[in-house]
Amino acid sequence: MKSKSGKRIGIFGFGCVGQGLHDVLQENPHLEVAKICVKDREKLRTLPTDAFTYDPQELLQDTSIDLFAELISDPKEALLIVRQALEAGKTIVSANKKMISENLPELVALQEEFCGTLLYEAAVCGSIPILRTLEAYYGTEPLQEVSGILNGSSNYILTKLDAEGLSYEQALAEAQALGFAEADPTLDVGGYDALHKISLIAAHAFGALVKPEQVLRAGIQHISKKDINLAQVLGGRFRLVASAKINAHNRLELQVLPTLVFPDSELYYVEAEFNGVALHAKYAGSQFLKGRGAGSHPTGSAVWADVSAALAGYKYSYAKLPKEEEPVQLKIEGEDELQVYLRTPRPELLPQLPWLQLTSFGVDSRNAQLVGTILRKDLLAHLPALKQTAAFIAQLPSYISANQAVNASCQVLEELV
Ligand SMILES: NC(=O)c1ccc[n+]([C@@H]2O[C@H](COP(=O)([O-])OP(=O)(O)OC[C@H]3O[C@@H](n4cnc5c(N)ncnc54)[C@H](OP(=O)(O)O)[C@@H]3O)[C@@H](O)[C@H]2O)c1
Incomplete structure (x- = not known):
C-alpha cells in the first residue's frame, strides 16, 4: 500500500511485536512497509510470500528505505542489524532490551559518530512511555x-x-x-x-x-x-x-x-x-x-510511537549521561x-x-x-x-x-x- 508520507520502513521480525506493528501500520497507512525480514522459511505466514525476505542485507542495503524497526528475538543478530544501520547513519527503532542494555555505551557512541538515530521505548514496559517521559x-x-x-x-x-x-x-x-x-x-x-x-x-x-x-x-x-x-x-x-x-x-x-x-x-x-x-x-x-x-498491540503501539517520533527528527538527548569532558560517573x-x-x-x-x-x-x-x-x-x-x-x-x-x-x-x- 502506498503511504501518505511517501516514507518506507523495513521491518526485522514478524512475531508477536512485528505483527503488532504491522497491524497498526495497516490501520494507519502513513508508512509503506518495504519488506519484512524473518528467519524460518517453513513457517506459515499471514501475508503473501513476497512480503518477506530471509536476507537482512536486502533491507539494510536498500537505499529507498527511510527507517528500520528491529523486532527479532535473537539479541546477537539484532546487535549486528542495529550496528550496521547506525554505522550507515540510518534511523532504527528496537524493542530488544537485552541487546540494548548490554551494549548501550557502544550504541550511544555510534549515534554520535555517524549521526544515526536509535529509539527503544518498546524495550521498557511495552506501552508505558517511560523513556520518553524521562x-x-x-x-x-x-x-x-x-x-x-x-x-x-x-x-x-x-x-x-x-x-x-x-x-x-x-x-x-x-x-x-x-x-x-x-x-x-x-x-x-x-x-x-x-x-x-x-x-x-x-x-x-x-x-x-x-x-x-x-x-x-x-x-x-x-x-x-x-x-x-x-x-x-x-x-x-x-x-x-x-x-x-x-x-x-x-x-x-x-x-x-x-x-x-x-x-x-x-x-x-x-x-x-x-x-x-x-x-x-x-x-x-x-x-x-x-x-x-x-503483548502484540501494546508493544507495537510503542514501536509505532518511536517510528513517528524518529520520522519527525526526534532523538534521545541522553542529557544525564556523563560527557567526555566530565567523565565522573x-x-x-x-x-x-x-x-x-x-x-x-x-x-x-x-x-x-x-x-x-x-x-x-x-x-x-x-x-x-x-x-x-x-x-x-x-x-x-x-x-x-x-x-x-x-x-x-x-x-x-x-x-x-x-x-x-x-x-x-x-x-x-x-x-x-
Ligand atoms: N512479546 C512482547 O510482548 C515484547 C514486549 C517488549 C519487547 N519485546 C521484544 O521484542 C523483540 C521481539 O519479541 P517477540 O515477542 O515479537 O518475539 P517472537 O514472537 O518470538 O518473534 C521473533 C521474530 O524474530 C524473527 N527472528 C528471529 N531470529 C531472526 C534472525 N536471526 N533473522 C531474522 N529474523 C529473526 C523470527 O522469525 P521467524 O518468524 O522466521 O521465526 C520472528 O518473526 C524481542 O527483543 C523481545 O524481547 C517483546
Whole structure:
C-alpha cells in the first residue's frame, strides 16, 4: 500500500511485536512497509510470500528505505542489524532490551559518530512511555527514585498465586498458555528482564551506565505458598520490584528483588500482566504510570510511537549521561542496609553471612525462614551461594519487624494445620 508520507520502513521480525506493528501500520497507512525480514522459511505466514525476505542485507542495503524497526528475538543478530544501520547513519527503532542494555555505551557512541538515530521505548514496559517521559520531561530535573513492576510475566504469576491460590507451576503454565511467559521463562522469573529494563531506566533517569553484576538481583522462581500466606497475614503482597534510587550519600542503589508491598503503595494494585512505574522527582514530586507492559498491540503501539517520533527528527538527548569532558560517573552504592526475608528448603546449605541482625524461625530439617538486616554489598557478594540453596529472597520494608514476621509465620502454620 502506498503511504501518505511517501516514507518506507523495513521491518526485522514478524512475531508477536512485528505483527503488532504491522497491524497498526495497516490501520494507519502513513508508512509503506518495504519488506519484512524473518528467519524460518517453513513457517506459515499471514501475508503473501513476497512480503518477506530471509536476507537482512536486502533491507539494510536498500537505499529507498527511510527507517528500520528491529523486532527479532535473537539479541546477537539484532546487535549486528542495529550496528550496521547506525554505522550507515540510518534511523532504527528496537524493542530488544537485552541487546540494548548490554551494549548501550557502544550504541550511544555510534549515534554520535555517524549521526544515526536509535529509539527503544518498546524495550521498557511495552506501552508505558517511560523513556520518553524521562528524556523529554526529566532531562534536567534531578530524580530521586524510579521503581516499578517492569515484567508482566512474573507479575501475572505472583497475582495468580496471591489471588487464586494457584501453585507456582500452575500459574507459570497458565502464563505460558496465554503467551505472557516464554517456553523458557528464566529471563522473566529470574529477574533478568527487569534488570535489563532498570539498566536502561538508570541511563536515562540518572546518567548511569550499569553493569549487570552491580545490580542486586533475585527472582520469584522459588516462591512457595508459605511465603504468599505470610505476606497475606502481614497485609501485603510480594511483587518483583526493580528500583534505581539515589540515597542520602548521593549514590545510586540498584536492585531487582521480590519485595513486600502494602496497600499504601501504587505497586500493590498492579495486577496480572500490567506494569507500573513510580517516579520521584526533586521538584515535581511523585508520579505513577501504569499500563500494558507487553503483548502484540501494546508493544507495537510503542514501536509505532518511536517510528513517528524518529520520522519527525526526534532523538534521545541522553542529557544525564556523563560527557567526555566530565567523565565522573555516579557511584553505585553497596553500603546501605537492607532488611530481607529468606526461606530455603535446603537449610543445611545456608552459607555464613555477615548479618547485622538476624532472626531465624520455622527451622526444621526441610525448611528455614529468617529475617535479617545486611549491607547491600554483602548480600550482593553472597547471592550466588544463597541461590544454591533454592532460597526465596525478598526485601521487607524496615517498618515490618522480625517479630511481626515470626508471629505471621506462626499464624500461617496454624491455618495450614
Ligand atoms: N512479546 C512482547 O510482548 C515484547 C514486549 C517488549 C519487547 N519485546 C521484544 O521484542 C523483540 C521481539 O519479541 P517477540 O515477542 O515479537 O518475539 P517472537 O514472537 O518470538 O518473534 C521473533 C521474530 O524474530 C524473527 N527472528 C528471529 N531470529 C531472526 C534472525 N536471526 N533473522 C531474522 N529474523 C529473526 C523470527 O522469525 P521467524 O518468524 O522466521 O521465526 C520472528 O518473526 C524481542 O527483543 C523481545 O524481547 C517483546
